[in-house]
Amino acid sequence: MMNRNTEETAPSFIPFARPSLGPEERDLVIRVLESGWLTSGRYAEEFEKAFQEYLGVPFARAVNSATAGLHLSLEALGIQPDTWVITSPYTFTATAEVLRYLGAHPLFVDIEPQTLNLDPRGVEEALERSGKPISAILPVHLAGRMCSMEPLTDLSRRFGIPLVEDAAHAFPVYQRGKAAGTFGNAGVFSFYATKTITTGEGGMVVTPSEKIAERVSMMRLHGIDRKAWDRYTSNRRQAWEYDVVAAGYKYNLSDLCAALGLEQLKKADSFLRRRKEIAAFYFEQLADQDYLLLPEKTPEHAWHLFILQLLPDALTLDRNAFADALLARGIGTSVHYKPLHMMTYYRNLYGYKPEDFPVSLRTYQHCLSLPIYPGLRDVEAERVVEAVRAVGRQARR
Template sequence: MPTIPFFKPVIDEDTIARVSEVLRSGWLTTGSVCEEFETAFAKYVGAKHAVSVNSATAALHLCMASLNLKPGDEVITTPYTFVATAEVIEYFNAKPVFVDIREDTMNIDEGKIEKAITSKTRAIVPVHFAGQPCEMDEILAIAKKHGLPVFEDAAHVTPAYYKGRPIGSISNGACFSFYANKCITTGEGGMLTTDDDELAAKFRILRLHGLSRDAIDRYQSKGSWQYDVIAQGYKYNLTDIAAAIGIGQLAQADRFWEERKRVVKTYRELLGNKDDIQMIEELEHNQSSWHIFPIRFKNHADQKRDELIQKINAKGISTSVHFIPIHTFTYYREKYGYKPGDFPNAYNAFRRLITLPVYPGLKDEGVEYICGTILEDLQ
């Protein structure tokens, strides 16, 4: 019986050599390698600025910090995302206002956003679920009408394209994740992209304690030990060690993407015509990164879905569920009084969904084994 992990990163010898070079350099934390990674990433997504951080959560937090949120302010987002998207809003005692998802793409329903806007709304945070872009033209038009910034949760992206435009170059800012199982990885890490000079400068200050100078400027022979604290900041900087991994990963991002698309194509061919299985639609004007590949069962919800996952896992296949809707968590239910059915599309998707393995090293025969197992267990 084969064993198929949910995800397995691809780290080549060139990347290992880059990390070794950093380890031997004598400078391990944020420095010239981070700058190199930032420059390469900004070019890759077509953004003017890229600011490296130690997680996508940190990137989202810095976006919220740039808004000067106050208690009672509101930020619109989706309940169908990892909790970090809402968590960073809560940091400021502001309120995440959820808008239900579309059934076809599982992204935020752009047609319902405007009804959620109030006098307290300060921003919109769309999440590109599974790596498929949200309907950004509509979202940006709504935001412009109401004078709101848009910050994208692009944790599932690298790369993805909306009407030919790369995600990372469209809104006020986009937040990327380089967590261990993401499209490209630095182990832990993230990136913030923006075309706004002032915003980029603010992000750089906030990511390291609000200091006026980075460590490399203070500790190298040509630098100065003097610095000032000019804002309330955080400890969110990325290390040169992680950036070295990122440079190696970014160089292979397109190849990784082609491999993930191959895996998804095979899933679609083998599972796409089955009555009990519903797949995410990839809209014609979108190109998804396919960070993950979730499927929904029409006749297997709740306990039946969980039993099916157990059967699949017992045959050596690791799966997951993306996501548990945020409004169903105890903290959010108790604080805001949410009920599971308040966002029916999100809740119904969660009840019937499993996420299948997608990664560059997953061979066609592995995908065929996964699909065969699912179809056998559905009978």
């Protein structure tokens, strides 16, 4: 691997996630601080343009979180109350909560065991047989592993139902040359602190539709028909005049955050290279550990997360005890995710039982995410592998 420095000694604790920020980010944030304009302005616009160019999409709109971006995309598509949106239960709660903001419901379809993404056959069955008014399909590219987009886009076309991609984990990653987030009516990326690039908090909506882009622009800032930046900085007369045409939201991305995004975007390719390198190292070093099920080895992966599964029949420790044993060796791990149908809110609302989505349940019980981020040094990745192997040796049946 790269970054080998034999002089280096690994720190005592290896966190599960750590942002990679350098002097470039610091310098640009300081420039914003000194500019006298902190909220959405020229840097937010520049970030949108750079993101648009990077993905080769016609419209990108910066927002203050992917949650906000998902909400605004679905709102712009006119998702109505009491309709159902097909999505995965195997995701972070943001994916489904935005449906509830709109009075709509998640129609959960179980995941494929290999990809941990929505099973297109389940989606087809739901469209054909659920008997519910379905208003959209909302796939999640879990961990950065792309969903199989062809069957999903086919179904969206065949049933005339919009497709919005939750690409919070999936920047950047491609399927047959086309980027995650660019297949449907809208795609939403997250720049939360642990994501593949970060603005601290932030997100981006991309869309091929000018109408959606305009609606998102307006609704992210109070439903005002003109940019706040115009309002305060233009030196035309009566610049304070503005109209409110809808009850919008406060979802704009500040220039402070956008400055981080501009610099992070320049590093997106090198960050991806490093995450791929770490994934390749884990594959190489853990392939012979027969109590582990490693994720699928595929180029269609942004490697935001490296989710492995522990085979319960081969081990005397369950997942939590395995994670505790790694923690005792100074390795931070995490679990992605406790499925939404097992969460109190969704359980109470829809009466789910854990086994209603058996693949999600089983994956949750046995999954463990290892540290994978550009700043993870070779010595640290080696320590992760050594710790997994050592715990595995002790816990092997």
